[in-house]
Amino acid sequence: MTEQPLTVVCFGDSLTWGFNPADKTRYGHDVRWTRLLQKELGPDFHVVEEGINGRTTVFEDPVRGDKNGLQHLAGVRKTHMPIDILIIMLGSNDLQDRFGLSADAIGLAMGRVLFAATQPTDDVEGRAPKVLLMSPPPLGDFTGKEYAGVYSNAHGGEQSKRLAGVYERLAKDYGVAFFDTGTVISASQVDAIHFDAEPQAGLAKAIAQQVRALVQG
Numbered sequence: 393m394t395e396q397p398l399t400v401v402c403f404g405d406s407l408t409w410g411f412n413p414a415d416k417t418r419y420g421h422d423v424r425w426t427r428l429l430q431k432e433l434g435p436d437f438h439v440v441e442e443g444i445n446g447r448t449t450v451f452e453d454p455v456r457g458d459k460n461g462l463q464h465l466a467g468v469r470k471t472h473m474p475i476d477i478l479i480i481m482l483g484s485n486d487l488q489d490r491f492g493l494s495a496d497a498i499g500l501a502m503g504r505v506l507f508a509a510t511q512p513t514d515d516v517e518g519r520a521p522k523v524l525l526m527s528p529p530p531l532g533d534f535t536g537k538e539y540a541g542v543y544s545n546a547h548g549g550e551q552s553k554r555l556a557g558v559y560e561r562l563a564k565d566y567g568v569a570f571f572d573t574g575t576v577i578s579a580s581q582v583d584a585i586h587f588d589a590e591p592q593a594g595l596a597k598a599i600a601q602q603v604r605a606l607v608q609g
Contacts, residue, residue, distance in 0.1 A: 397438040400603060401472050401521075402426045403465065404481040406586060407528055408443030413582040423589045428596035433603060442468050448485045449501035455490065462505050466513070474517040477606055478509055479599070481526035481573070483555055484585060487548035495554035499562050506566040522606045525563045526599075527556040529574035532584030539583055549584075571602050 402408050410424035421427040430439040446459045453459040461482050469475060482505065486498045493501075502525070512520045531552040534540040543549065556572040563570035576598045577591045587595075 397436055398476040398607065399438050399440065399472060399474065400429070400433070400477045400479065401440045401442055401468065401475050402429070402479045402481075403442045403461070403468060404479075404526075405443060405447040405461075405485055406445040407484060408441065408481055409445055410441075410443065411445060411586045413580045413586040413588070419589060419592075423592060425587070425592040425595045425599070428593055429599055429603075432596050432600035437603070440472050442472075446485055447482060448491075449482045449498060450504050451486060451491055451493075451501065453485075459485065462501075462508060465505065465508055469509075469513055469521075470515055470518070473513065473515060474519060475521040477524060477603055478521040479524045479526060479603075480505060480509065481528055483559070484528045484531070484552070487531065487552050487555075488542050489544050489547055490542075492547070493551070495551045495558045498551075498555065499558035502559065503562055503566070506562065506568060510566060510568065522609075523566075523568035524571060524599075524602055524606060525559055525566075525568050526571050526573050527559040528552070529578050530555070532579040532581060534584050537582075537584050539585060543584070569602060569606055571599065 410419040412419050426441045446456050447461045448459050450462040483498050486493050509523050512518050531549050534543050560570050577595045580588045
């Protein structure tokens with residue numbers, strides 16, 4: 393074991409917070425992929441959960457307010473520094489109809505987040521972390537679902553299918569790691585957005601591999 397565990401901060405939205413689509417509560421420590429990631433990585437790592445429901449990349453939410461991820465990021469970094477690895481998964485909320493954003497526009501916004509994430513801060517222990525950018529899985533079918541008034545299949549659903557490709561190119565541009573969560577987990581059929589309980593263990597295993605590769609690289 394190292395003298396101090398490496399700090400891994402998971403920065404995201406409700407997919408990181410652990411929203412349970414079945415009853416709108418927070419999944420327990422034995423279910424959330426972030427807590428399972430801690431279990432997978434073991435005592436050499438300290439995994440920090442920094443998820444907020446409704447968080448966007450850079451956009452102010454005119455309905456819910458205080459959801460701008462870029463504005464949150466500076467405080468998160470200073471709170472948990474030194475951060476060794478910063479995992480970012482945002483974009484699902486940007487796909488809401490009220491924002492009217494394409495996958496490419498969300499990519500431009502994520503670029504601002506990545507630029508901020510890869511710069512050192514002006515504080516002690518404020519060195520730039522290694523970054524893993526995760527694309528959320530494509531949204532499901534909103535027909536007859538609760539969030540059909542917030543998301544539409546024609547807009548959010550279609551643009552969500554393009555997000556992984558946009559993020560992968562963006563990760564190369566900024567020299568950060570990338571992982572497409574859609575390869576191991578899907579949006580729940582309950583609400584077409586969030587994660588079911590069972591697949592989160594597989595996601596945790598996949599992300600643990602990514603984290604170890606970053607440490608070794």
